[in-house]
Amino acid sequence: MGDVLFERLCIIGPGLIGGSIARMARARGDVARHIVTTAKSQASRDRVRELGFADTVAETLAEAVQGADCVVLCVPVGVYAKVMEEIGPHLAPGCILTDAGSTKSSVVRDVRPHLGPGVRFVPAHPMAGTEHSGPDAGFPELFQGRYCIITPLEDTDPGALGKVRAMWERAGSMIETMDPAxxxxxxxxxxxxxxxxxxxxxxxxxxxxxxxxxxxxxxxxxxxxxxxxxxxxxxxxxxxxxxxxxxxxxxxxxxxxxxxxxxxxxxxxxxxxxxxxxxxxxxxxxxxxxxxxxx
Amino acid sequence: MGDVLFERLCIIGPGLIGGSIARMARARGDVARHIVTTAKSQASRDRVRELGFADTVAETLAEAVQGADCVVLCVPVGVYAKVMEEIGPHLAPGCILTDAGSTKSSVVRDVRPHLGPGVRFVPAHPMAGTEHSGPDAGFPELFQGRYCIITPLEDTDPGALGKVRAMWERAGSMIETMDPAxxxxxxxxxxxxxxxxxxxxxxxxxxxxxxxxxxxxxxxxxxxxxxxxxxxxxxxxxxxxxxxxxxxxxxxxxxxxxxxxxxxxxxxxxxxxxxxxxxxxxxxxxxxxxxxxxx
Ligand SMILES: NC(=O)c1ccc[n+]([C@@H]2O[C@H](COP(=O)([O-])OP(=O)(O)OC[C@H]3O[C@@H](n4cnc5c(N)ncnc54)[C@H](OP(=O)(O)O)[C@@H]3O)[C@@H](O)[C@H]2O)c1
Ligand SMILES: NC(=O)c1ccc[n+]([C@@H]2O[C@H](COP(=O)([O-])OP(=O)(O)OC[C@H]3O[C@@H](n4cnc5c(N)ncnc54)[C@H](OP(=O)(O)O)[C@@H]3O)[C@@H](O)[C@H]2O)c1
CATH class of the missing domain: 1.10.3660.10 (6-phosphogluconate dehydrogenase C-terminal like domain)
Structure with a gap:
């Protein structure tokens, strides 16, 4: 087991993808010391509490990202701008912001304007999924043997890139990098x-x-x-x-x-x-x- | 085991479909007393002899259909007219002519002009297959639990229809009838x-x-x-x-x-x-x- 990658990993959207990342991190132990999450609906937040795959289920987005050294957006790509508007001001300098969205140019377009100073953005897309969704759909092995495409930007911090890469490698994925287009x-x-x-x-x-x-x-x-x-x-x-x-x-x-x-x-x-x-x-x-x- | 359906069953084209019909008939014993077949190429005819799923491998189409009480066309639908031209004159009165072709209006169009007096035509299409072809591709269970669509014509003989239906039922298929169009x-x-x-x-x-x-x-x-x-x-x-x-x-x-x-x-x-x-x-x-x- 290598060093633990993150102190406080925040997963926004504990559905199929977010819930699988959380379960994988839980199962391994070397991805994060503390896992925080929040969902849009009360029902999903309650369900995640029942399922217990996160240490903390926050009631608001602002609360969820507080003090996190890594935040992973796992929400539909159409709500990125709205979510960023809410969390942008609360991201700590040095925090790594990454995501799992299925499109990348739109993600860069929607995330960038909301990045505060020192926030390190690493867009990514795990090429794994099923046709199911929601808090119950995830499982820790989802990413094993699958590709994860990372699309670093010109100014992406190499340290942050390395940590995101390490997270996906620990999830069992093969990493490819390419540009968003x-x-x-x-x-x-x-x-x-x-x-x-x-x-x-x-x-x-x-x-x-x-x-x-x-x-x-x-x-x-x-x-x-x-x-x-x-x-x-x-x-x-x-x-x-x-x-x-x-x-x-x-x-x-x-x-x-x-x-x-x-x-x-x-x-x-x-x-x-x-x-x-x-x-x-x-x-x-x-x-x-x-x-x-x-x- | 019911009565044996046919004395001499002739399968034209012992590929995936024809070879599966022959193997199924062999395995059951109550479909035909004697199985004859022929293929286009010497290589396929020799291979069928090696595989041994027919009693007789004829060298020509005319020879193959000689004395058969049921002939099943299992060749690509584009060669039906040509094959019928060759076998039409050799089909015995009373013989049942059926097929496995994936299209039905074209089959009726190509077969009908070559039907001699008393030949009883029953177009059919087993809805089963794999992406493999040739004499080695077939297996007796191919049709089990799959539909077989029979498209009788207005003048299709009920006795012949019953026998073709019985053959596909013995192959394990569910029968549906509809018109060719x-x-x-x-x-x-x-x-x-x-x-x-x-x-x-x-x-x-x-x-x-x-x-x-x-x-x-x-x-x-x-x-x-x-x-x-x-x-x-x-x-x-x-x-x-x-x-x-x-x-x-x-x-x-x-x-x-x-x-x-x-x-x-x-x-x-x-x-x-x-x-x-x-x-x-x-x-x-x-x-x-x-x-x-x-x-
Ligand atoms: N599914 C796949 O095959 C697949 C594969 C690779 C990448 N992706 C990408 O991964 C992301 C998530 O997909 P998924 O399949 O995991 O979806 P999902 O199971 O439907 O989960 C989506 C999560 O986002 C939350 N959410 C939605 N809108 C929100 C908002 N405005 N604020 C906060 N949370 C919000 C949902 O909360 P509620 O439950 O309360 O609605 C839910 O927890 C998408 O960007 C998708 O393109 C999916
Ligand atoms: N495959 C499927 O999924 C599927 C499903 C339902 C129905 N069908 C229908 O079933 C028929 C046979 O398909 P298949 O998949 O069994 O094909 P296949 O494996 O390629 O077998 C075709 C057979 O026809 C023979 N043949 C071709 N032209 C001939 C000719 N001019 N004279 C005599 N024999 C000839 C071939 O002999 P050689 O080996 O010497 O070339 C071979 O034995 C087609 O009408 C097809 O549309 C296929």
Whole structure:
């Protein structure tokens, strides 16, 4: 067991991600001596008290961050500006501020104006999750064997970066660093576009005549089902992600749409070779994943 | 064990589906007394001889169907017309002709002109499969607990329909009947459109700048991966399916595209309520699947 990383670790938003960080820190013992948290609703705060994965459950944001040497934002990215407005004035000089938000350019945009002197900001995004949310959803192993992308800024303090990196390593994650814009493009392609497609195909099916819709649900096992699995995710979180990664998401959607239309056009005009080429590329990418053991 | 259904069952195309039917018939003993098959290539015919899941491996199509009281087409739907041209003249009066093709209107279109007098045609589609193909891919349990859709025509002989139904019931499947056009719409939505999307998103990723593409493969676990799983499937089969279910597939693609664009537009203009509505519908459909135990 290495040195304990933080004296007082404050987790804003003890849901799936925040609750998993707290449980992981509890289970290890070498991440923080004291864990503080607060949630938006009384119900969640009470539930966290029952579950007992934090030492202190604060009633307000200001109270929660008081005296913390590390604060982790684990709230939907759409409320970052509002939360920062409230906690900004209460962050101690030297405090590390980091986060788990699924978008990074918007996070930098919303956090930066509220950073007091000496507060050390390290944006991060653990690439781990489930379709569940809330205080009961977390578990200490969530981040094991998963990537965590850190997107340091030009002026990010190396000491703070090192500590955030150490926290994720202790959580069992592999660390990658990149700039916020690259992060946003990559996650738009690997995660946000697939979710947009999954939500869309569900609503397309929902609009079908009743009889066809019933049949679709019945025979879903033939492929449709795999597409809906990720469509069970939290609405607030995904609305916020879509709205806060707008540019990268719309770019990837435009590329995908062009490609889908090109394939549709080839089907219409019976262009077998074009179709075969696209199918072959699908298999190639799939093989790439299998070789990288990501399949 | 009921009466043996067929004296001489001929399976054209002992790949994943045909090889699974043969293995299932072998394992049960009450489906056929004698199993004949033939494949396109010498390599596959030799391999089936080695594997031994048929009693006779014929060298030609004409030879294979000789004296069969049931013939099952298990070849890609694009070669049905060609195969029927060759076997049509050799089908005995009274023989049952059925199939496993993934499209049904095109199958009826391609098979009907070649039906000799007294040949009893029962189009069918087992809703089971894997992404593997060829003589080694099949296994006797493939159809257990899966649906098999039969699309009888107005003049389909009830006796022949009963026997084909019995064969699939013995394979462990649940039978549904519908007309070919309805079948084609339903499978376009549950299977063909998801496959088209999966192949497309892979080629969209493949076109990204090298650095971004590498990152996509690395972080695929965040959603992309689930979309590529079905993109490993056989190229010949899927080219044929797309080309032979053109109308229904293009209709479903058009509906999906409109919906994807509407959601993209809402993202562009920050229409939170519209987005929430779509996300809520995704969850609703997903819940529908869970309730039907299809998730
Ligand atoms: N889920 C994933 O797969 C995943 C993966 C990687 C990153 N992320 C990111 O991680 C963050 C959290 O996601 P999650 O899945 O853990 O969500 P979650 O389970 O819904 O938890 C969100 C937490 O934030 C709290 N919260 C919301 N608004 C707040 C406010 N205005 N003030 C204080 N607390 C507030 C909630 O409190 P109440 O319970 O009282 O509402 C809840 O504790 C998001 O930014 C998300 O993009 C998620
Ligand atoms: N795979 C699925 O998930 C699935 C599910 C439901 C229905 N289906 C349908 O079932 C049928 C077979 O699919 P599959 O997955 O079993 O394919 P497969 O494993 O590739 O097998 C196809 C078989 O057809 C033979 N064949 C191809 N062209 C032929 C020709 N001109 N004459 C004689 N034999 C020929 C092949 O012989 P060679 O090996 O010598 O090429 C092979 O034995 C297709 O219509 C497909 O749409 C597939």
């Amino acid at each position: 690259t992060h946003d493009k990559v996650v738009a392609m690997v995660s946000h576009l697939p979710h947009l497609i999954a939500f869309t195909i569900c609503s397309t099916a929902d609009d079908l005549a009743e009889e066809t819709r019933e049949a679709v649900l019945k025979f879903a096992a033939s492929g449709f089902r795999d597409f809906t699995r990720i469509a069970a995710s939290d609405i607030d979180m995904w609305r916020d992600i879509f709205l806060n990664n707008r540019e990268a998401l719309l770019e990837m959607l435009a590329r995908f749409s062009e490609d889908a239309h090109a394939l549709g056009r080839a089907v219409r005009y019976g262009q077998a070779e074009f179709i075969e080429d696209r199918l072959a590329r699908g298999r190639k990418i799939r093989r790439g994943l299998i070789e990288r053991k990501q399949a | 309805t079948h084609d719409k339903v499978v376009a939505m549950v299977s063909h459109l998801p496959h088209l999307i999966a192949f497309t998103i892979c080629s969209t990723a493949d076109d990204l700048a090298e650095e971004t593409r590498e990152a996509v493969l690395k972080f695929a676990a965040s959603g992309f991966r689930d979309f590529t799983r079905i993109a490993a499937s056989d190229i010949d089969m899927w080219r044929d399916i797309f080309l032979n279910n053109r109308e229904a597939l293009l209709e479903m693609l058009a509906r999906f595209s409109e919906d994807a664009h509407a959601l993209g537009r809402a993202v562009r203009y920050g229409q939170a309520e519209f987005i929430e509505d779509r996300l809520a519908r995704g969850r609703k459909i997903r819940r529908g699947l869970i309730e039907r135990k299809q998730a």
